Amino acid sequence: MQKSINTFLKHPSKDLTNRSANPPVTRASTILFDTMQELYLHEHKVKTHKKISHYSYGRYGSTTTIELENILKKLENAYHVFLTGTGFGGIALALMSLCRPGDEIVVSDNVYGPTKEISQKLLKEFNIIAKFYDPNNFDDLKQKISKKTKMILVENPGSNTFEFQDLSKIIKLAKSKNIFTLLDNTWGTPLFLKPLNIGFDMSFSSATKYFSGHSDAMGGSLAVNKKVFKKIMFFYKLSGYRMSADEAYLIIRGLRTLDTRLKQHYENTKKVINFLRKQNKIKEILYPYKPSSKNYKLWKKYYSGATGLFSIVVKSKKKSSVINFVNSLELFGIGYSWGGFESLAILQELKGNHKDEYIQGRKFYRFKKDEHIVRLHIGLEDPRDLILDLKKNLKKIK
Numbered sequence: 177m178q179k180s181i182n183t184f185l186k187h188p189s190k191d192l193t194n195r196s197a198n199p200p201v202t203r204a205s206t207i208l209f210d211t212m213q214e215l216y217l218h219e220h221k222v223k224t225h226k227k228i229s230h231y232s233y234g235r236y237g238s239t240t241t242i243e244l245e246n247i248l249k250k251l252e253n254a255y256h257v258f259l260t261g262t263g264f265g266g267i268a269l270a271l272m273s274l275c276r277p278g279d280e281i282v283v284s285d286n287v288y289g290p291t292k293e294i295s296q297k298l299l300k301e302f303n304i305i306a307k308f309y310d311p312n313n314f315d316d317l318k319q320k321i322s323k324k325t326k327m328i329l330v331e332n333p334g335s336n337t338f339e340f341q342d343l344s345k346i347i348k349l350a351k352s353k354n355i356f357t358l359l360d361n362t363w364g365t366p367l368f369l370k371p372l373n374i375g376f377d378m379s380f381s382s383a384t385k386y387f388s389g390h391s392d393a394m395g396g397s398l399a400v401n402k403k404v405f406k407k408i409m410f411f412y413k414l415s416g417y418r419m420s421a422d423e424a425y426l427i428i429r430g431l432r433t434l435d436t437r438l439k440q441h442y443e444n445t446k447k448v449i450n451f452l453r454k455q456n457k458i459k460e461i462l463y464p465y466k467p468s469s470k471n472y473k474l475w476k477k478y479y480s481g482a483t484g485l486f487s488i489v490v491k492s493k494k495k496s497s498v499i500n501f502v503n504s505l506e507l508f509g510i511g512y513s514w515g516g517f518e519s520l521a522i523l524q525e526l527k528g529n530h531k532d533e534y535i536q537g538r539k540f541y542r543f544k545k546d547e548h549i550v551r552l553h554i555g556l557e558d559p560r561d562l563i564l565d566l567k568k569n570l571k572k573i574k
């Protein structure tokens with residue numbers, strides 16, 4: 177029977193031996209074989225990408241991580257899915273597997289801060305140069321491509337500023353020059369966009385966010401096509417990257433309700449945005465909700481849904497009053513990450529004098545000095561309560 181993906185997510189990974197609707201958490205370093213011949217045969221199967229139900233050593237994963245790989249393979253329409261202990265591990269895995277000294281990579285300027293840092297700072301130490309392009313200007317991307325370009329790394333929409341790009345144009349360009357492509361698809365999830373289907377070589381998601389959905393697990397998923405599989409497998413096995421069985425179990429549990437949770441995040445977000453768009457202290461809402469906008473059109477072109485993360489641009493000469501607004505919110509936690517059941521708020525500083533991790537900040541930044549970006553994650557609370565909380569505390573912005 178042909179099943180919808182929402183039905184599929186409810187049914188995989190049953191443990192029929194123990195009559196459980198969920199898989200066992202298999203914690204294992206040593207994996208036992210009956211004979212040496214069986215062990216040799218198994219290793220050959222792994223090498224030649226045959227279907228397996230366990231690995232030959234715990235460093236590569238366990239039966240629980242294989243269950244998660246199989247679910248994500250289906251969700252992403254992937255040749256293989258590599259699991260890592262954090263989301264960021266998945267980005268590092270792709271870069272370290274495919275880039276070598278002398279190569280260049282072209283990266284959208286609006287990527288997640290640490291993605292920028294590894295591209296700009298760490299890769300440079302290996303003589304790999306990162307060039308950052310303006311996500312609102314395809315010609316800028318084109319100009320940054322050279323004979324040395326090995327990979328185009330895109331995050332869509334971009335972190336904190338949420339620009340959407342015309343993805344098929346990027347794919348066409350990359351394919352014509354034989355350049356690898358990676359999309360950070362954490363915001364949209366493979367439920368709303370399948371990057372491999374539109375031609376990306378790699379689809380990355382931080383499983384810490386919506387996949388797990390409960391703010392209690394970390395993980396990364398790098399779904400790949402056949403073209404890049406061998407090179408990434410080579411580095412994966414030698415780097416020691418992996419996901420633990422316990423985290424894999426929690427992420428499988430989260431995935432069962434991914435569709436239902438995302439529907440509710442979206443419904444709540446629409447209600448909150450409908451309130452925010454009428455507030456005069458808010459200059460702009462960085463979310464695809466205005467049908468006349470470029471970002472809406474690009475979102476609609478590629479995505480079948482939207483999630484609960486966006487930013488508001490607040491105009492204020494008193495930054496301390498914007499901080500006061502964030503601090504005063506009762507139902508919005510202050511903290512990193514997102515994609516869990518709860519609402520969050522954080523003031524994002526993207527430009528300029530960062531002494532710490534973001535180095536030079538954004539190169540292509542269109543906001544003025546008195547415009548502040550507050551990122552909100554709309555959780556699964558009653559949106560009427562969230563709106564009351566925002567209404568009460570927006571007054572604090574001077």
Ligand SMILES: Cc1ncc(COP(=O)(O)O)c(C=O)c1O
Nearest residue numbers: 262263264288362382384395513
């Ligand atoms: C867009 C995006 N990509 C990657 C990551 C890294 O994921 P993790 O925190 O699981 O390492 C994050 C984390 O916030 C993110 O927002």
